[in-house]
Amino acid sequence: MTTSAFLAALHALLGPSNLLTDPADLARYCLDQRRRYRGQALALARPRSTEEVAAVMRLCAEHAVPVVPQGGNTSNCGAATPDESGHALILSLERMNRVLAVDAANNTVTVEAGAILTDVQQACRAANRLFPADWGAAGSCRIGGALAVNAGGMNVLRYGNMRELTLGLEVVLPSGEIWNGLRALRKDNTGYDLKQLFIGSEGTLGIITRAVLRLFPLPTARAAAMAVLPDPAAALALLRELQSEVGDRVTSFELIGRPCFDLVAKHFLALAQPFSPTPEWAALIELADCGQSEPLSDRLLELLAEAGVEDAVLARNESEIETLWRLREEIPEAQRREGVSIKHDISVPVSSLPQFIETCGPRLTAAFADAQIVVFGHLGDGNLHYNVFREDKSAHAYADEAAINAIVYDCVAEFGGSFSAEHGIGQLKTAALAHYRGGIELTLMQEIKRVFDPKGRMNPGKLF
Numbered sequence: 001m002t003t004s005a006f007l008a009a010l011h012a013l014l015g016p017s018n019l020l021t022d023p024a025d026l027a028r029y030c031l032d033q034r035r036r037y038r039g040q041a042l043a044l045a046r047p048r049s050t051e052e053v054a055a056v057m058r059l060c061a062e063h064a065v066p067v068v069p070q071g072g073n074t075s076n077c078g079a080a081t082p083d084e085s086g087h088a089l090i091l092s093l094e095r096m097n098r099v100l101a102v103d104a105a106n107n108t109v110t111v112e113a114g115a116i117l118t119d120v121q122q123a124c125r126a127a128n129r130l131f132p133a134d135w136g137a138a139g140s141c142r143i144g145g146a147l148a149v150n151a152g153g154m155n156v157l158r159y160g161n162m163r164e165l166t167l168g169l170e171v172v173l174p175s176g177e178i179w180n181g182l183r184a185l186r187k188d189n190t191g192y193d194l195k196q197l198f199i200g201s202e203g204t205l206g207i208i209t210r211a212v213l214r215l216f217p218l219p220t221a222r223a224a225a226m227a228v229l230p231d232p233a234a235a236l237a238l239l240r241e242l243q244s245e246v247g248d249r250v251t252s253f254e255l256i257g258r259p260c261f262d263l264v265a266k267h268f269l270a271l272a273q274p275f276s277p278t279p280e281w282a283a284l285i286e287l288a289d290c291g292q293s294e295p296l297s298d299r300l301l302e303l304l305a306e307a308g309v310e311d312a313v314l315a316r317n318e319s320e321i322e323t324l325w326r327l328r329e330e331i332p333e334a335q336r337r338e339g340v341s342i343k344h345d346i347s348v349p350v351s352s353l354p355q356f357i358e359t360c361g362p363r364l365t366a367a368f369a370d371a372q373i374v375v376f377g378h379l380g381d382g383n384l385h386y387n388v389f390r391e392d393k394s395a396h397a398y399a400d401e402a403a404i405n406a407i408v409y410d411c412v413a414e415f416g417g418s419f420s421a422e423h424g425i426g427q428l429k430t431a432a433l434a435h436y437r438g439g440i441e442l443t444l445m446q447e448i449k450r451v452f453d454p455k456g457r458m459n460p461g462k463l464f
């Protein structure tokens with residue numbers, strides 16, 4: 001059958017407002033948020049229900065049309081951007097955006113895959129429950145996308161990443177069949193845990209349409225501080241001391257290097273800088289608890305003093321907590337405004353993190369004298385955003401990307417780490433996946449892909 005027959009069938013199924021074919025309408029869906037990848041698509045479908053997704057997938061199977069699932073299009077790796085062939089259909093989940101049910105007694109929420117993360121957080125808060133997943137793109141990313149990349153964010157230290165926050169999934173397979181694994185169970189040992197295959201699969205196995213996610217009691221007290229630290233080793237020691245004293249009340253521990261403060265000061269003039277002079281290193285720490293009697297901020301201050309922290313800014317209320325977090329959350333945008341950098345999202349065992357920073361920096365500057373390293377991230381998870389700016393901040397900076405990646409990723413491998421901690425592979429890191437996870441690991445992944453998607457139509461060019 002022809003392309004026009006395929007589009008006519010889709011049109012009949014979805015109606016004109018949920019099938020976009022005009023290149024002007026498609027443009028923003030074909031460009032990734034870092035503006036690094038620009039693809040083309042045959043059309044974009046916006047189904048409104050699982051049954052419509054299944055019908056779209058059956059048509060794609062009949063007509064051998066590749067499918068690119070898309071949520072909020074906030075991937076950092078071009079994972080949701082179609083290739084340049086113009087053959088693929090983008091399947092957007094944006095019309096399936098409902099929070100279906102909060103079960104406070106079961107501590108679960110059931111959502112459609114297109115629900116925006118902040119909408120899920122708010123619906124749960126209204127029911128006195130916490131959905132803890134949170135990161136800078138929370139206002140635009142969608143649950144299906146967050147699941148498909150197994151996103152992490154600011155609260156992984158206490159609550160885990162999307163994999164750990166998920167109890168059940170509903171998925172439409174490339175054939176159009178629906179797998180209903182939408183279970184709200186903490187315990188379910190019934191063979192292979194299929195949902196785990198879809199979490200982190202980056203749209204290469206099927207379309208996640210609904211999810212059951214875990215909730216927690218809503219903390220009644222929060223405290224945050226930004227503490228100046230001499231180096232990452234001191235930051236790690238502080239984290240250990242805090243955890244010894246207050247356990248998992250430490251919900252976030254974010255390391256921030258001096259260049260991050262400089263970039264935020266340059267690009268967000270209205271945002272007050274917490275320290276003068278700017279410190280080499282600082283940590284943004286948050287504690288949270290339920291039913292706390294003493295003010296948590298007093299306890300945090302006391303703990304910082306006991307740990308010998310000489311300079312810190314303590315937030316005195318919710319609004320000051322938000323201001324401290326804005327300093328952290330604007331770092332990615334400040335970098336974007338500064339220009340092109342070679343970005344890495346790496347993890348090493350938490351205990352090795354200071355040594356990794358000490359080892360990798362000198363290797364980079366030995367090879368590239370003008371390299372400026374911008375380090376920040378989730379120290380408590382051993383996960384750093386480790387980005388390299390050069391003097392030339394135009395797209396020419398990508399010329400040395402492979403050489404810079406090799407230095408960073410080889411160093412990560414020496415420390416037993418991962419070259420992709422939370423952003424996934426997309427089309428940016430396919431070569432690294434083949435190199436650092438080659439052999440039997442890659443072969444098994446490719447065989448799993450063949451079981452679900454034997455014709456290779458799901459999100460071509462991503463992962464492999």
Ligand SMILES: Cc1cc2nc3c(=O)[nH]c(=O)nc-3n(C[C@H](O)[C@H](O)[C@H](O)COP(=O)(O)OP(=O)(O)OC[C@H]3O[C@@H](n4cnc5c(N)ncnc54)[C@H](O)[C@@H]3O)c2cc1C
Binds near residue numbers: 075
């Ligand atoms: C400012 C900023 C800060 C960020 N901070 C963090 C952070 O701290 N931690 C972190 O982990 N990530 C972070 N991210 C990246 C994070 O990966 C994305 O924000 C988010 O998880 C992706 O969701 P999305 O809806 O935008 O997915 P998209 O970008 O649309 O898609 C991502 C992948 O999922 C697939 N996909 C989308 N929906 C589905 C579905 N329903 N079924 C199957 N596959 C699907 C796509 O094909 C693609 O492969 C950040 C991004 C930005 C822009």
